[in-house]
Amino acid sequence: MNPTAPATDRPRTATGPLLPAGRGPLSAAVLMALRAPAPAPELASPAVAHAAGAADPWGEDLQLALYVLYELHYRGFADIQGEREWDPDLLRLRGLLEARMLDALVDELTGAPTTVDEAFGPLLEEPVDLSGSLSRFLETHGELWQLREYAALRSLYHLKEADPHAWVIPRLTGRAKAAMVAIEYDEFGAGRAERVHARLFADLMTDLGLDPSYGRYLECAPAPLLATVNLMSLLGLHRARRGALVGHFAWVEVTSSPGSRRLARAMRRCGAGPAAEHFYAEHVEADAVHEQVVRHEVIGGLLAAEPGLEADIAFGCAATDLLEDRLGAYLRTRWTAGRSALRARLPEG
Secondary structure (H helix, E strand, O other): OOOOOOOOOOOOOOOOOOOOOOOHHHHHHHHHHOOOOOOOOOHHHHHHHHHHHHOOOOOOOHHHHHOOOOHHHOOOOOOOOOHHOOOHHHHHHHHHHHHHHHHHHHHHHHOOOHHHHHHHHHHOOOOOOOOOHHHHHHHHHOOOOHHHHHHHHHOOOOOOOOHHHHHHHHHHHHHHHHHHHHHHHHOOOOHHHOOHHHHHHHHHHOOOOOOEEEEEEOHHHHHHHHHHHHHHHHOOHHHHHHHHHHHHHHHHHHHHHHHHHHHHHHHHOOOHHHHHHHHHHHHHHHHHHHHHHHHHHHHHHHHHHHHHHHHHHHHHHHOOOOHHHHHHHHHHHHOOOOOOOOOOOOOOO
């Protein structure tokens, strides 16, 4: 091989997850473009632009197309050139899909809180009625097969836990940056590879008889799950959305500790294994501390430097709450009916 050959002439890599099957015209077009040599001018056609603007923003087709496009900025896919990350035709289509999703979020969040206190106040106290809580359902009624499905779905985020939020670090200054780095340092194992939270989740999956390979269960994941992961990627990849990404991150940290306590109990009750229980037990203590840091130092520091971002922080919190509630309702509905929540059943384990 000629070492001076341009990057586009290099052999494709065999690392990374496999591309999924399409779920409609948009995702099929993205997958076809990725499998073909660059560029992908067909994605710039008026027909594709019309399809993007008319697509169901929460449907399987748009959410899978977005997920695949975002994954090019993480670890990519097997046999897809890394240079496709910056393919202008793919980026143009991604922008159209993002606009469709953001417009839908703005419409659904009309009347949502616009201040930090209003957005986060309800999250700081455990609700009296936990009947709508997914973690409460799993703690009290969950079965092992449901915990396995839950882990398979959440693996699409947890195997890259904290990665989307790391994009905000160079966009912060002072107190906010220092505090964000401190929290991320914990998420990435405080310098110890075996304690990286993504590694701990891989150990959880092994305890549950699941394949811990990155991206393994993308084919199984329905649109409500893809939307939760796509939201943080969307916010993370745009500097203009840095306030909303901080709001998303804060929502995760504020709600994590009580939810993790319930999930640790669910894993113990169902005999899932010590690593499965440990992942959530680790988050109970760590995220209780992170909650204070993110509220007082990350949000407080960001607002001190850029007070005009308060509504964006509140939006990120509200959008996260909306999509997580939607996912929780979807899973509970399927599971209480005795049905799998996955697009394809897991092998027995």
